[in-house]
Each structure stands twice: as C-alpha cells, then as structure tokens.
Amino acid sequence: MIRNKTLFVLIPIFLVILVTSCGKRHDSPGALLRQAKTYITEAKYTDAVTSLRDLIERYPDDPAAAEAQYMLGDTFMAYAKDFGQAVKEYGMVVSTYPESRFAMNAQFMLGYVYANFISDFAKAKQEYEKFLKLYSDQADSGLVQSVRFELENLGKDLNEIPKLQHITS
Numbered sequence: 001m002i003r004n005k006t007l008f009v010l011i012p013i014f015l016v017i018l019v020t021s022c023g024k025r026h027d028s029p030g031a032l033l034r035q036a037k038t039y040i041t042e043a044k045y046t047d048a049v050t051s052l053r054d055l056i057e058r059y060p061d062d063p064a065a066a067e068a069q070y071m072l073g074d075t076f077m078a079y080a081k082d083f084g085q086a087v088k089e090y091g092m093v094v095s096t097y098p099e100s101r102f103a104m105n106a107q108f109m110l111g112y113v114y115a116n117f118i119s120d121f122a123k124a125k126q127e128y129e130k131f132l133k134l135y136s137d138q139a140d141s142g143l144v145q146s147v148r149f150e151l152e153n154l155g156k157d158l159n160e161i162p163k164l165q166h167i168t169s
Helices: 002-021 029-041 045-058 063-079 083-096 103-118 121-135 141-153 162-168
Strands: none
Touching: 029 045, 029 063, 045 063, 063 083, 063 103, 083 103, 103 121, 103 141, 121 141
16 A cells, blocks of 8 residues: 555656656757857867767757857867867868858858968968859858958968058058
C-alpha cells in the first residue's frame, strides 16, 4: 500500500519534470548563439568560440549556423587578432552558406582583412572583385562604393590618397 502511494506521488512529479525539461532547450541554436554573444561581451573569447563551433557542428543547417560562422570570423579578427584564421572563417561563410544574409558581408570582410591586416593586395583585389561580381546589385551602395574605393587605393599610403590626406595632416 505504501509502495502504491509513493508511486502515486512520484509519477506526477516525474511527469512535471519531464514536461518542463522538454520545453525550451538550453542548447538550441538560438541559445548557443545568445550564449556566445554574452561570452563576447564578457571578453570570454575562447568560450565564445567554443559555443559558436558547437552550434555549427550540431546544427549546420540551421540559419543560426551562418551567423555563428560569421561571428567566428569577427571574433578571430577583432579580438584574437588572428587574421589568417579570420580569413578561413569568413571563407567558410561564403562557401558553406552562400545564400545566407551573412555571405555578402563575409565576402567583403575577406577583401578587407587581406588589404588592411595581411597586406596581401593581390588576394584583397581578388576578393573585392568577387564581391562586386556577386553582390554589387544587392549590396548597399555605400558598401559597393567602399569596395571600389579600396580597389582604387590598394597598397597606397594615406598620404597618397587625395581624399584622405586631411586625416594625416
């Protein structure tokens, strides 16, 4: 009799726990992305990279994976200053998620990193020209103008660019 009463009490408790734990998963793509963003704001870049890679590995077809891949590029560029790895991560956005809204920006960033951090102007030119070929009709006109400006001035010192001479004065 006591055994039946115990089961009668434990089964509803178990069901409540089961139902509430099956709701919103803490490891969903959105949760992993939010966690990575929190880590970045807390300057926990290694943890952010881990969360982003976890998201991409576990949910490669989820739209959040493209954003996570792009964020990896940003994280390696801006915080780790690992420009070679940033190029790899941005390249993965373009090759793996070409239809995502992040592919266009990743293509721009490839040219930008090559031009401004790696100083490989031939690769920068190649990536910027690819950007114009693929995205000039859909990109913001300011971004297209920036790419054209960069192409015209690749490798030049600020003093050699008339529009920017006031910066060095």
